[in-house]
Amino acid sequence: MKGSIMLDKRLGYGLALVFLLVAPHFAYPLFLMTVLCFALFACALNLIMGFAGMVSFGHAAFFGGSAYIAGYVLASYGWPFEVGMLAGTAAGALMGMIVGVLAARRTGIYFAMITLALAQMMYFIYLKAPFTGGEDGLQAIPRGKLLGIWSLKDDITYYYVLLTYCLLGWALIVRTVHSHYGQVLRAIKENEARALSLGYDVTRYKLLAFVISAALSGLAGSLKAVAIGVATLTDVQWTMSGLVLLMVMVGGMKTFVGPAVGALVIITLQIELDNFGHYLADVTQIDWFSRIGVSIPMVTGLIFIASVLLFREGIVGSLKASRHRLQRKGARHHG
Known part of the structure; x- marks a missing residue:
């Protein structure tokens, strides 16, 4: 059965990769790039939230702050694209180190409030x-050229470059969780006192996870700033931290693809809600639906409440739990 599950996972990942490769030819590339950036951002937060038990209310600082750094060095100094991404990622890691040193010794709500402050x-x-x-905001951020050769002005070209960066970031998260270090992180989440009694330097482990998460959040913010050509205060506001937290919870913590699914749901909602409202108004002849686009925070809040009440493990987590229940029932039936 374990071999069958592994085969299903590989098939699922393969189909997802094929979809991502052909998607820009059927959907708006800028929309897809936005979803990918937030997917990486949400997966980075999930590294510490789902696998280490650290709930951060301040990850927007790394996401938006790195966008400013990457955008500034690209726009003002004309640095190569790769160096700009490296600068943004390094800035995220440095900010994560500063915040982590001050917050890593705290747990629960105290950790969350320190990150928010x-x-x-x-x-x-x-x-x-x-x-x-x-x-x-910081405007007119250039995309430049990849390796100084290939122009990134074309949306589809930049999409594939961005996709590569996001997949590499996601692969780093998966490798980290599956490593010995990742197993220690899970142990710390389950019982920090026991992990400490076994001789593990809990603070050091948590700090490293926080820095990795901040660095990947910085990479996501840098990629997004270059994609849309602007870095604004919206990306560093506390509401952005709340938004990515919502993506993780809607998609499913403790899963590798759940946060990406949550990002797709939330970003699609933000972009298409107004169009959907006008469609409902035309169909039902109820004028109120045409104004639903200005109520995105309210609708997002309702989705959060519904996900907590109906899908406590998120969309992907609930699907996995349902599948496991069906497999157990099938095993008992055949037994």
Whole structure:
């Protein structure tokens, strides 16, 4: 049965990869790039939230802050695209190190509140810093050329480059969780006191996970800033931290693809809700539906409540649980 499950996983991953490769030829590339960036962002948060038990309310600081850094070095200094991504990722890791050193020794709500407070401090720094453009944002961020040869101005070309970066980031998360280090992280999540009694440096393990998560969040923010050509304060606000937290919970914590599914659901909702509202208004002749597009926070909140009540393990987590129940019933029946 374990071999069958592994075969199903590989088949699922293969089909998903094929879909991602052909998707830009059938869907709007910029929409797909936005989904991929938030998918990587959500998976990065899930690394510490789902597998290490650390709930961060301040990951927007790494996502948006790195977008500013990458955008600034690309727009002002004309650095190569790869160096810009490296600068954004390094900035995320550095910010994660600073926040992690101050927060890693805390647990539960205390950890969450420290990350939120430090993220808000960073928000006001970005608001006043001269290189960020303040409320106007950092604009006209160039895509440049890949390896100084291939132009990234074409959306489909940049999509495949972005997809490669996101898949590499996702692969790093999977490898980290499946490593010995990842098993220790899970042990810390399940019983931190026992892990400490076994001689593990719990704080060091948690800090490293937080830095990896922050670095990948920074990479996601850098890729998004270059994709749309602008970095704004929206990406560093506390609401962005709440949004990515929602993506993880809707898709499913403790899963590798759940946060990506949650990102797809939430981003699609944000973009298509207004169109869907107008469609309902035309069909039902109820004018109220045409104004549903301005109620995205309310609808998002309702989805969060519904996911908590109906899908406590998220979409992917609930599907996996249902599949396991069916497999157990089948095994008992054949037995």
